[in-house]
Amino acid sequence: DAGVTQSPTHLIKTRGQQVTLRCSPKSGHDTVSWYQQALGQGPQFIFQYYEEEERQRGNFPDRFSGHQFPNYSSELNVNALLLGDSALYLCASSASRQPQHFGDGTRLSIL
């Protein structure tokens, strides 16, 4: 089991564009959470998906949206990209109330 996999690993976009990041959870996990990690900071919770619905959301604007598919994989979409959206985006999966397993992240750079 490769664990949590994220794609792409790196991405470069310009301001105003839209981006989609993808995550496949660890086998047996049904819950996916997304985090934004700015340089020198800890991960900041964006939202969590369970049973294809957004279950909890952090303090992020509506430009950040997501989706979970029947196979539990998930996408994070960010519209109208800003320079400040440059960060490492982490996906984590879990089962029930078990601790989360993290992926390697997608490094998003906004020019």
Place this chain on the structure above:
Amino acid sequence: AQRVTQPEKLLSVFKGAPVELKCNYSYSGSPELFWYVQYSRQRLQLLLRHISRESIKGFTADLNKGETSFHLKKPFAQEEDSAMYYCALSGSGGSYIPTFGRGTSLIVHP
């Protein structure tokens, strides 16, 4: 609002020395506390949880509700302990949505 404070950005020790990574939290209810670790070129992973009361790789952490702290300790540091350490808190009764501190980089010199 819940908050996690890791006052040290960097902690540098020599091999064999004791190490203590500080973590203070703010939360109105009963929190669940975690330590996560990220070794060089590896993904973030859970090191230990306060409810497990276990020692992982020689590390222990005790929840002190009076001082609202959850410091990570190891009596004798090893070079392989060099990594980024994050303290995290989640509210009990909900799902595991941790609030992370900014992290402490531990460097263990030979």
